[in-house]
Each structure stands twice: as structure tokens, then as C-alpha cells.
Amino acid sequence: MTATPHRHPDGMPTPTARAGDAVVHAVSPVVESTAVGEYHRLTLAVPGVAALATPGQFTALAVGGATSGLLLRRAFSIHRTRAGATPAADLMEIVVADAGPGTRWLTERRAGDVVDVVAPLGKGFPMPARPGGAAILVGGGYGSAPLFWMAQTLRSAGVAAHLVLGAATRNRLYGTEFGDSADSLQVTTDDGSAGVAGQVTLVLPALLADTNATTVYACGPMGMLRAVTDLARGRGITAYVAVEEAMACGVGVCMTCVLPVVGDDGATSMRRACVDGPVLDGARLRWSSIADGRVSVPDDAVGAPRPAGGAR
Numbered sequence: 028m029t030a031t032p033h034r035h036p037d038g039m040p041t042p043t044a045r046a047g048d049a050v051v052h053a054v055s056p057v058v059e060s061t062a063v064g065e066y067h068r069l070t071l072a073v074p075g076v077a078a079l080a081t082p083g084q085f086t087a088l089a090v091g092g093a094t095s096g097l098l099l100r101r102a103f104s105i106h107r108t109r110a111g112a113t114p115a116a117d118l119m120e121i122v123v124a125d126a127g128p129g130t131r132w133l134t135e136r137r138a139g140d141v142v143d144v145v146a147p148l149g150k151g152f153p154m155p156a157r158p159g160g161a162a163i164l165v166g167g168g169y170g171s172a173p174l175f176w177m178a179q180t181l182r183s184a185g186v187a188a189h190l191v192l193g194a195a196t197r198n199r200l201y202g203t204e205f206g207d208s209a210d211s212l213q214v215t216t217d218d219g220s221a222g223v224a225g226q227v228t229l230v231l232p233a234l235l236a237d238t239n240a241t242t243v244y245a246c247g248p249m250g251m252l253r254a255v256t257d258l259a260r261g262r263g264i265t266a267y268v269a270v271e272e273a274m275a276c277g278v279g280v281c282m283t284c285v286l287p288v289v290g291d292d293g294a295t296s297m298r299r300a301c302v303d304g305p306v307l308d309g310a311r312l313r314w315s316s317i318a319d320g321r322v323s324v325p326d327d328a329v330g331a332p333r334p335a336g337g338a339r
């Protein structure tokens with residue numbers, strides 16, 4: 028562990044300077060499991076996590092128990108941390124959607140069960156380039172999980188925070204009860220079962236104009252992140268997006284999670300979402316090479332395969 032402040036790759040400081048890349052690896056008791064709509068909120072005892080984690084980072088959990096064939100850890104945004112009276116009593120919360128065998132196993136954990144946890148991982152949300160002003164936070168489904176904590180962090184730093192939560196239907200919204208962590212809250216559902224009928228992009232243009240926001244933060248499905256980035260770019264402002272690219276190792280070793288990202292020099296390289304993200308500048312992502320859960324390597328990316336005999 029070093030005393031180096033944690034910085035996002037684009038140089039912006041993250042909300043709370045934390046020590047180097049320190050992570051906690053713990054066998055964590057489940058303190059509470061609560062069903063919330065179609066999701067489960069799990070509260071885990073993770074010693075020391077509160078001083079290390081910042082909003083937008085993720086945790087990697089071993090699933091299935093000691094003899095499970097589910098070998099890979101599963102990634103989850105950190106919903107929030109709660110500092111205990113001593114670091115040993117710190118808590119960490121995540122929101123889990125039942126998407127398959129690993130997440131189902133997690134939703135079945137009850138108080139007193141244990142889960143093997145590594146946290147925090149990756150780079151979280153940077154603070155806005157300038158102090159003051161306003162920011163908009165957009166969450167799709169359980170993608171809203173890290174945004175309430177970020178909204179509070181922004182407000183503590185004097186930045187107004189406006190939340191937009193969207194989902195396909197009412198039961199897939201997460202966190203409408205945490206609206207008071209922001210200065211305003213708008214809700215959309217595709218089927219109109221709560222809030223405005225439609226997608227988050229329906230209410231965003233007016234909110235961007237009304238608040239004069241300088242930064243947008245988003246977490247949710249890739250299609251939503253792309254649309255939010257386009258709207259932010261249209262106003263010349265930054266959109267930081269937390270991507271959910273499928274991950275195997277979660278620590279930068281396996282290259283499962285690579286995405287095409289344009290660097291300062293204008294060249295595209297394949298960057299690892301687990302260590303260079305999951306929060307990335309949306310304007311730097313080559314969205315045309317990311318579609319329907321599949322990522323392709325652009326022909327002009329550094330190191331891209333070339334046809335036999337082609338010039339390099």
C-alpha cells in the first residue's frame with residue numbers, strides 16, 4: 028500500500044483520495060439480505076473497505092461455495108460503504124439481479140452465511156473538472172446502485188446533483204426511496220408503470236438545459252450509456268459512464284474485458300474495463316465497435332490484426 032492519491036486515468040482526482048491500489052480480501056459474513064423489487068440488496072461485513080472505496084468502483088465475489096464449479100468471481104458495483112466504529116466493523120452493500128447461477132446463489136445468501144469478497148476494484152467516478160455547478164446522474168435498472176453515494180459526494184463538494192432513474196418496468200427500478208440523496212429525482216419506465224413513460228433519454232435534454240450541468244454520470248446498459256454520451260456530447264459536456272463489460276479475472280490479467288478507447292494522441296487501443304474502468308469518459312469509447320454485448324477490435328486500433336501481407 029502506498030500513500031499515492033488515487034487518480035482516474037484522465038488525471039481527474041476521484042472523490043476521496045485513497046491509498047494506492049489497496050484492496051481488501053475477506054471472507055465476509057452477510058449481515059442482511061433484503062429483496063427490493065426484482066433485486067436483492069446484500070450487506071456484507073468487509074473490514075477496512077470504507078476508507079478505500081470510492082463511488083463507481085466494483086467488488087468481485089466468489090460464488091457457489093467452496094466446492095462450486097462456478098470458478099470465476101462475479102463483479103458488482105459497490106452500492107455504498109458504511110464506516111464502522113472501527114475499520115473492522117465496516118459494511119459494504121451491493122444490489123444483485125438474478126441473472127444466472129452465480130447471482131442466484133448470492134440472492135439466496137442469508138444473514139450469517141459467508142461470501143469471499145475482493146474490494147474495491149477498478150477506477151471510480153472522477154469529480155467534475157470545475158467546482159460548483161451541477162451534475163446529472165443517470166441509472167438504468169440496478170445500474171443506479173452506485174449513483175446515490177456519488178450524488179451525496181457531489182453535494183458535499185458543493186455540486187448540485189440531479190438523478191434520473193430508468194427501467195423497463197416499476198419492479199426493475201432501484202433506489203427511488205433514496206431520492207433525497209440528490210437535489211432532484213426523475214423516474215422513467217418503458218411501460219409507464221412508474222414516472223414518465225419512456226426511456227431516460229426522454230427527460231434528459233430538458234434536464235441538461237434546465238440545470239446547465241457540466242458533467243453527466245451514468246451506469247446501466249451499454250445502449251443507454253451510448254445514448255447518454257451522445258446527448259452530453261451534443262452540449263459539449265463530459266459523460267462518465269460505468270461500463271459492465273463481462274469480466275473474468277477483474278484485476279487486469281486475462282484481457283476478457285477489453286474495450287476500444289481513444290487516447291489523448293487520437294489512437295485507439297483496447298483498454299481493460301476492470302483496471303482502466305469501469306468508469307470511462309463516454310466520448311473516448313468507440314461505440315460503433317460495441318454492439319449487442321459484442322466488442323470488435325477496430326481495424327485502426329493499436330495491435331489490431333492485419334490481413335496477411337498488409338502494411339502495418
Ligand SMILES: Cc1cc2nc3c(=O)[nH]c(=O)nc-3n(C[C@H](O)[C@H](O)[C@H](O)COP(=O)(O)OP(=O)(O)OC[C@H]3O[C@@H](n4cnc5c(N)ncnc54)[C@H](O)[C@@H]3O)c2cc1C
Pocket residue numbers: 085101102103104105121122123124125126127128129130131169172270271272273274305
Ligand atoms: C463492473 C461490473 C459491475 C456490475 N454490477 C452489477 C450490479 O451492481 N448488480 C448486478 O446484479 N450485476 C452487476 N454486474 C453484472 C454481473 O456481474 C453479472 O450479471 C454476473 O456476473 C452474472 O453471473 P451469473 O453466474 O449469475 O450468470 P452467468 O451465467 O455468468 O450469466 C448470466 C447472463 O448474464 C450475462 N452477463 C454475464 N456477465 C455480465 C455482465 N458483466 N453484464 C451484463 N450481463 C452479463 C451473461 O451473458 C448471461 O446472459 C456487473 C458487472 C460488471 C462487469
Ligand code: FES
Pocket residue numbers: 273274275276277278279280281282283284285299300301302
Ligand atoms: S477481467 Fe481480466 S483483464 Fe479485465
